[in-house]
Amino acid sequence: MRGTSRASLAAVEARFEPVLAAAGAGASDLGEQLFAVVDALDSSGSLRRTLGDPSVDGDAKAGVVAQLLQAADPRVVAVVQDLVRQRWSADADLTESVERLGFHAVLARAENEGQLALVEDELFRLNRAMVGQREARQALFDPTIAGSARAELVDLILAGRTTQVTALVARRAAAAPRGRRYVATLGHVSDLIAERRQREVATVTTATELSAAQQERLAQILQQAYGREIQLNVVLDANVLGGLRIQVGPQVVDSTVLSRLADARRRLAG
Numbered sequence: 001m002r003g004t005s006r007a008s009l010a011a012v013e014a015r016f017e018p019v020l021a022a023a024g025a026g027a028s029d030l031g032e033q034l035f036a037v038v039d040a041l042d043s044s045g046s047l048r049r050t051l052g053d054p055s056v057d058g059d060a061k062a063g064v065v066a067q068l069l070q071a072a073d074p075r076v077v078a079v080v081q082d083l084v085r086q087r088w089s090a091d092a093d094l095t096e097s098v099e100r101l102g103f104h105a106v107l108a109r110a111e112n113e114g115q116l117a118l119v120e121d122e123l124f125r126l127n128r129a130m131v132g133q134r135e136a137r138q139a140l141f142d143p144t145i146a147g148s149a150r151a152e153l154v155d156l157i158l159a160g161r162t163t164q165v166t167a168l169v170a171r172r173a174a175a176a177p178r179g180r181r182y183v184a185t186l187g188h189v190s191d192l193i194a195e196r197r198q199r200e201v202a203t204v205t206t207a208t209e210l211s212a213a214q215q216e217r218l219a220q221i222l223q224q225a226y227g228r229e230i231q232l233n234v235v236l237d238a239n240v241l242g243g244l245r246i247q248v249g250p251q252v253v254d255s256t257v258l259s260r261l262a263d264a265r266r267r268l269a270g
Contacts, residue, residue: 005093008086009100016079016101020108023075027112028168031105033076034098035172040068041095042178051084052091058084099178103169103192110165111196120193120201122166124233126158127186140174140182147175200226205235205245222248 001009020027041048047068051061062081069077079101088094110119130137136157140150151171158167173185180188194201202222204210210218215232222230226248246253 001093001096002089004087005089005097008083008088009093009097012079012082012086012097013101013104015082016104017108019075019079020105021112023105023108024112025109027108028106028165030073030076031102031109032168033072034080034102034105035176036072037069037076037080038095038099038102038178039176041098042176048091048095052088052094054087058086061085100192103172103189104196106165106168106172107189107193107196110163113165115163115165116193116196119163119166119169120190120197120231122162123169123186123190123193126162126166126170127183127190128235130183130186137182141177150174194231197231198229200228200248201231201233202246202248203233203235205237205240205247207236207238207240207242209236210234218244218246222246 020030023030041051047064050056051064053061061084065081065084066077069080080098083094083097083101088097107116107119110116136153139145139153142150151174154170154174155167158170160167162170169189170186173182173189177185190201200222202219204218215234219230219232222232230248244253
């Protein structure tokens with residue numbers, strides 16, 4: 001998102017957070033209704049363009065929302081009306097913002113129930129499990145398979161072993177990928193969790209298990225580097241001969257032996 005859209009989203013998020021906190025466990029219901037709004041916007045280009053058009057009066061757009069969401073929770077109507085009254089750099093940013101608020105609403109339920117860290121861990125484990133499941137990944141992104149069928153596949157994979165919030169996020173990621181690969185959506189939601197926990201997430205790939213002391217020391221180093229608390233997700237990979245591969249958001253610090261060998265080969269070739 002560009003600056004205008006980011007500012008609009010931040011303003012609405014700040015006003016919506018107290019609503020989610022007051023909703024408690026019911027926040028996930030608000031999230032699911034917001035996902036329905038996302039689906040409506042994705043399925044109608046004319047509606048999306050109208051509601052995201054800065055030349056259309058904000059109150060007029062809010063009236064369209066009221067008609068569209070007559071059966072929705074008033075809190076959902078209010079936040080969508082708040083969104084359409086804002087200015088957006090592109091109409092796609094409006095849809096993305098509704099989806100983002102939907103995920104935040106679902107995560108607010110986990111936060112209320114003291115399960116946000118558990119959901120983060122479950123999504124991370126699911127993401128890692130999908131790495132070696134090429135056929136499953138393809139099926140969960142296949143547009144020729146109905147969204148409901150892709151969601152049912154997720155149910156089979158999870159087999160009731162996760163929290164309800166994790167299952168809801170995992171099903172939504174399959175049912176409505178919105179152009180993203182399945183694991184990319186899981187990673188996106190994990191980033192939102194990190195935001196809610198006011199922490200960055202660092203994925204550390206290593207060949208051997210790190211001790212608690214090593215993890216603590218690494219977290220301290222990264223915290224000093226990034227200026228905020230760091231959540232470590234450690235991945236074991238036998239192909240890493242030594243060193244660590246650390247990814248924080250889009251930034252990668254690769255100090256593994258294989259990386260150094262590859263760099264040496266490139267230097268020799270050059």
